[in-house]
Amino acid sequence: MRRISNIAKKALLAVLILLLPVCLFAADSPDAETAEEYTPEFKTIEDLNGKKIAVQTGVLYEELIKDRIPDTEFKYFTMPNDMIQALRSGKVSAYLVEEVGFGVQKANHPELDRLEEVAGYIDASCIIGNNDKQATLLAQLNEFIRDSRANGLLDWLYDYWIADFDPVNDTCDIGNFTGENGIINVAVEGGYEPFSFVSNGRLAGFDVDFVCRFCRAYGYTPNFSEIPFDAIAPGVETGKFDIGMNIVISEERNETGTLSDIYYTCPVLVIILGEDTSELNFFQRIANSFFKTFIREDRWKLFLQGIGVTLVITILSIIIGTAVGFGAFMLCRHGRVIPNKITGFFLWLVHGMPTVLLLMILYYIIFGSSRLDGMWISIIGFSLIFACSVFEMLRVGTNAVGRGQYEASTALGYSDNQSFFRIILPQAAGHFLPLYRNEIVTLIKETAVVGYISVLDLTRISDLVRSRTYEAFFPLILTAIMYFIIAAILTRVVSRVEIRIDPRRRPQEKILAGIRQID
Amino acid sequence: MIELRHVRKEFGDVVPLQDINVTINDGDVISIIGPSGTGKSTLLRCINMLIEPTSGQIIVDGQDITEPGCDLNEIRKKVGMVFQSFNLFGHLTVIENIMNPQITLLGRSRQEAYDKAMYLLQQVGLVTKVFSYPDELSGGQQQRIAIARTLAMDPDIILFDEPTSALDPSMIGEVQSVIKLLAKTGRTMMIVTHEMDFARKISNRILFMHDGVIYEEGAPKQIFEHPQKEETRRFIQRLSSLTYRITSTDFDVEATNEELQAYGEKLLIEAERLSKLSMALEEICINNIAAYSDTPDIFVKVEYSEKLDTLTMDIRYNGEPFKAAESESKLFQLLLQEPTTTYTESELENDPDGFSRRIKISFGWVEE
Numbered sequence: 001m002r003r004i005s006n007i008a009k010k011a012l013l014a015v016l017i018l019l020l021p022v023c024l025f026a027a028d029s030p031d032a033e034t035a036e037e038y039t040p041e042f043k044t045i046e047d048l049n050g051k052k053i054a055v056q057t058g059v060l061y062e063e064l065i066k067d068r069i070p071d072t073e074f075k076y077f078t079m080p081n082d083m084i085q086a087l088r089s090g091k092v093s094a095y096l097v098e099e100v101g102f103g104v105q106k107a108n109h110p111e112l113d114r115l116e117e118v119a120g121y122i123d124a125s126c127i128i129g130n131n132d133k134q135a136t137l138l139a140q141l142n143e144f145i146r147d148s149r150a151n152g153l154l155d156w157l158y159d160y161w162i163a164d165f166d167p168v169n170d171t172c173d174i175g176n177f178t179g180e181n182g183i184i185n186v187a188v189e190g191g192y193e194p195f196s197f198v199s200n201g202r203l204a205g206f207d208v209d210f211v212c213r214f215c216r217a218y219g220y221t222p223n224f225s226e227i228p229f230d231a232i233a234p235g236v237e238t239g240k241f242d243i244g245m246n247i248v249i250s251e252e253r254n255e256t257g258t259l260s261d262i263y264y265t266c267p268v269l270v271i272i273l274g275e276d277t278s279e280l281n282f283f284q285r286i287a288n289s290f291f292k293t294f295i296r297e298d299r300w301k302l303f304l305q306g307i308g309v310t311l312v313i314t315i316l317s318i319i320i321g322t323a324v325g326f327g328a329f330m331l332c333r334h335g336r337v338i339p340n341k342i343t344g345f346f347l348w349l350v351h352g353m354p355t356v357l358l359l360m361i362l363y364y365i366i367f368g369s370s371r372l373d374g375m376w377i378s379i380i381g382f383s384l385i386f387a388c389s390v391f392e393m394l395r396v397g398t399n400a401v402g403r404g405q406y407e408a409s410t411a412l413g414y415s416d417n418q419s420f421f422r423i424i425l426p427q428a429a430g431h432f433l434p435l436y437r438n439e440i441v442t443l444i445k446e447t448a449v450v451g452y453i454s455v456l457d458l459t460r461i462s463d464l465v466r467s468r469t470y471e472a473f474f475p476l477i478l479t480a481i482m483y484f485i486i487a488a489i490l491t492r493v494v495s496r497v498e499i500r501i502d503p504r505r506r507p508q509e510k511i512l513a514g515i516r517q518i519d
Numbered sequence: 520m521i522e523l524r525h526v527r528k529e530f531g532d533v534v535p536l537q538d539i540n541v542t543i544n545d546g547d548v549i550s551i552i553g554p555s556g557t558g559k560s561t562l563l564r565c566i567n568m569l570i571e572p573t574s575g576q577i578i579v580d581g582q583d584i585t586e587p588g589c590d591l592n593e594i595r596k597k598v599g600m601v602f603q604s605f606n607l608f609g610h611l612t613v614i615e616n617i618m619n620p621q622i623t624l625l626g627r628s629r630q631e632a633y634d635k636a637m638y639l640l641q642q643v644g645l646v647t648k649v650f651s652y653p654d655e656l657s658g659g660q661q662q663r664i665a666i667a668r669t670l671a672m673d674p675d676i677i678l679f680d681e682p683t684s685a686l687d688p689s690m691i692g693e694v695q696s697v698i699k700l701l702a703k704t705g706r707t708m709m710i711v712t713h714e715m716d717f718a719r720k721i722s723n724r725i726l727f728m729h730d731g732v733i734y735e736e737g738a739p740k741q742i743f744e745h746p747q748k749e750e751t752r753r754f755i756q757r758l759s760s761l762t763y764r765i766t767s768t769d770f771d772v773e774a775t776n777e778e779l780q781a782y783g784e785k786l787l788i789e790a791e792r793l794s795k796l797s798m799a800l801e802e803i804c805i806n807n808i809a810a811y812s813d814t815p816d817i818f819v820k821v822e823y824s825e826k827l828d829t830l831t832m833d834i835r836y837n838g839e840p841f842k843a844a845e846s847e848s849k850l851f852q853l854l855l856q857e858p859t860t861t862y863t864e865s866e867l868e869n870d871p872d873g874f875s876r877r878i879k880i881s882f883g884w885v886e887e
Contacts, residue, residue: 515633
């Protein structure tokens with residue numbers, strides 16, 4: 001009976017997974033047959049008053065036009081790609097993007113169109129980390145920007161990466177550093193073509209090229225971290241990063257950080273939905289999407305790498321968290337005051353905080369000055385979270401074993417540890433292992449936020465790939481499936497353990513192994 | 520030999536053990552009886568230090584086990600304990616429950632432990648349950664296994680903490696007969712129990728506990744037939760009483776009836792007898808004595824003796840004398856004529872509470 005229901009479940013799941021792309025693509029192409037005369041809905045920025053407009057979080061482009069369209073609601077997205085999807089699905093009527101970014105987007109999505117009118121211009125600069133290198137770096141960067149403007153390097157970079165950008169073949173040298181003046185930590189978005197992006201498995205782009213040239217000129221070795229835009233500012237403020245790239249200058253920003261001189265200026269465009277000129281059919285689209293997501297630039301290697309990172313974080317956190325949680329429980333078991341107070345404090349702290357905040361606090365504040373990379377910080381953070389869960393599970397599990405069991409073993413003469421390990425724990429295991437399994441699944445899913453502290457896990461890799469391909473479907477579905485598989489494997493392992501240690505499943509011969517039995 | 524000297528236990532404001540002094544000789548079978556909440560189980564648990572006394576000494580084989588340096592686990596191996604709720608290890612089979620402590624704690628080989636376990640299972644009549652898990656057994660069977668587990672450790676003394684209280688009445692017998700058998704073989708045992716007949720049959724000494732002290736101690740015959748002290752007598756006869764003082768006709772009869780009801784439920788007295796008593800109370804005290812006196816003062820004491828199975832109402836009063844023959848209530852007259860009712864009126868001299876008259880009426884069991 002149970003087996004049948006399992007098969008039924010799996011079959012249902014498979015059907016759902018197969019149906020999903022069909023639904024998505026069906027919803028995606030309502031305009032395929034309507035090839036009528038095309039007239040754009042909006043002509044001026046004022047036409048957009050009262051509509052919804054998408055803006056990338058942290059770039060502040062809305063400041064440029066918000067006075068002209070007072071009734072407009074701005075929607076914030078982490079990645080340009082998400083704005084395109086929002087526009088195509090009608091969630092917003094337009095989005096704001098720099099001219100340079102639009103070039104690439106138009107190439108991938110011919111249905112996009114721009115308003116003739118420009119929203120405004122933005123000046124980008126670097127933000128300098130709040131640490132003891134600040135003054136030196138600021139002076140050196142400004143000098144480098146001045147020199148580069150004078151000798152034409154900035155113009156050359158602009159032409160290479162922006163005016164004549166070739167998303168597939170353009171590349172830059174991210175090696176050959178002398179590094180005699182040490183390492184500097186540089187924060188770039190990483191999913192922000194053409195400024196910083198992953199191409200052929202390596203970092204490239206205007207910002208990356210610029211920083212590398214700066215480092216070579218001043219004897220530094222850059223250490224790049226790819227983190228979302230909105231996480232750059234706090235990281236620089238706490239001194240975790242020495243330089244944060246591509247910061248749009250605004251009044252407010254000037255107050256919070258130390259900014260360098262402007263290193264490029266660029267118009268901001270208003271992008272709306274135009275006429276779809278693509279002639280690909282449904283299956284061609286899928287094939288195209290698949291090719292772009294996995295085959296081009298060997299992107300499947302990135303996915304493998306992301307899975308590896310997610311697995312390492314999850315498995316190490318489970319092991320360390322279990323050990324720490326168990327240790328803490330053993331210390332607290334007899335109600336000793338100090339361990340209980342400390343554990344209570346951690347439980348309160350960890351349970352009361354969103355995971356992403358805990359990770360960011362660990363990364364930027366507690367380990368702000370250490371050189372531990374984001375992956376180890378994630379492992380520390382998730383170990384802590386998991387340890388708290390393990391502690392609670394053990395408490396619930398052992399409490400569920402009646403007090404009488406402990407009394408009986410003590411009265412027989414078992415020592416405290418013997419009682420715990422031989423009598424209490426084996427019975428508690430039956431109570432807490434199912435919880436343990438659920439916690440593992442939760443943990444796997446929670447690791448998806450580590451992108452915030454510059455860890456390239458599965459989710460973040462999928463974001464980066466999406467930002468290059470402007471394809472939502474394959475990266476998202478594949479990522480979801482990968483999480484399913486990881487969760488399935490790990491829970492299977494725990495279930496095996498559960499069955500193995502279940503005393504009731506032992507065969508009778510084993511119970512009396514090696515004994516001459518009387519009948 | 521185990522000796523308890525001035526053992527006292529406090530849990531905050533509660534003092535379940537006031538001052539316990541007792542010596543347990545080898546071969547003694549001691550039953551501890553007494554009302555609930557008088558520290559019987561606490562006393563038993565002090566003997567193997569499951570509960571640590573606040574003060575006093577417990578000397579086992581010449582060693583004071585309340586001393587900080589004492590190896591309690593060694594002592595506990597010699598002091599077996601059987602619990603009210605059996606406490607068999609739920610994750611182990613019957614045979615493992617009996618074998619594992621021997622292997623772990625006494626260092627016996629698996630074969631030795633197995634042989635011992637099988638022998639004991641035969642003794643308690645459960646050889647067929649070797650591979651059962653505790654929750655597959657009835658309460659009586661679990662308790663017999665628990666006794667076997669304790670015996671397997673070859674203890675010097677076995678403490679039984681209400682071994683039959685958690686059992687269905689139908690299973691009490693099987694467990695008691697196992698314990699009786701043990702008593703006959705000369706084992707030192709100490710039993711907390713509410714089964715008076717059982718205590719009487721198996722023990723050579725009875726400790727009656729009351730309010731955290733050993734109130735009276737003696738041989739079963741003495742305690743059960745000729746208790747020396749008032750509380751013991753009350754307990755043995757199961758005499759517990761309700762008292763009222765009536766000083767006017769406004770006395771709340773309704774509340775009294777409710778209280779009687781609860782009292783009757785506690786002692787399993789039939790409602791019919793209680794309503795007879797309540798009717799007599801109302802007729803004698805409210806309708807007559809209180810009604811005809813200016814300043815009535817009536818003291819009523821209701822007692823039930825389980826042993827004699829009689830419900831007695833003792834009325835002492837000052838005021839107009841009541842004569843049963845003059846009562847105008849027909850129902851009351853009928854009640855007096857019933858063969859199971861006894862009624863006496865008397866004058867009192869030198870009553871400690873200063874009352875001058877007494878009426879005693881008691882109701883016996885009515886055969887259907």
